[in-house]
Amino acid sequence: MSRTPLFAGNWKMHKNVKETLEFLEDFLPLAKDIPSEIEIAIFPPFTSLYAAFEKLKGSAIKLGAQNMHWEDKGAFTGEISPPMLKEIPCDYVIIGHSERRQYFAETDDTVNKKVKSAVKYGIVPIICVGESLEQREKGETLSVVLSQVEKAIWEVQIEDGGKLIFAYEPIWAIGTGKVALPSDAQEVIGAIREKLCKLYGNVAQDIRILYGGSVKPDNIKDLMAQPDIDGALVGGASLDAKAFYQIATYNRG
């Protein structure tokens, strides 16, 4: 079993090119100190990706995009294709973030198309799933999340667990300061892993599953203590170099 902890910074619609470079000026010297058995990735807006790539040369920090189209080219005004991300190059792409499902009409079907396309192009998708507050209060969390998982990877074949990453992000925990209880996050993430084991067999033991939703330096340690949580997809706190560094080095004293 090999699941390298991953701390992924989803910057959302924050940081232009100048601000991206300023962040990296601060973060790169700190990151030198992060042990190699921990992986860090940042997800700037599309317009900052290439500048980030240039600045990251020679460092171990990975780069990803926040979304993409599933087709490789065509008349899709405003969209970005997988080969365009490969060209930068991006290692990862976030697929199906709840903000895209909520505000940009992303469905389980388009998520599935994007996951298939990412796997085909060798960009590792970070597939986001998570329930709303209403669904949690109605006791529907596991059925909602497991259905999202199953539909996202419908007819997706993988030969090793490194090809897919999931992020469990309860919608009510995103940007609210209300982090999930580590035991609740473990319950859902453990159930996701069980589902993946049924679908993929042993390979699923190598699929990383992250937690996301109000992750901060002061709550990461308890989350990482859970057996199935393999890292975090961090929003707000990843915009600050010091806070993101503190999250990645959570196990120091």
Ligand SMILES: O=C(CO)COP(=O)(O)O
């Ligand atoms: O949506 C998130 C990461 O994708 C989480 O955002 P916050 O960490 O700001 O709650």
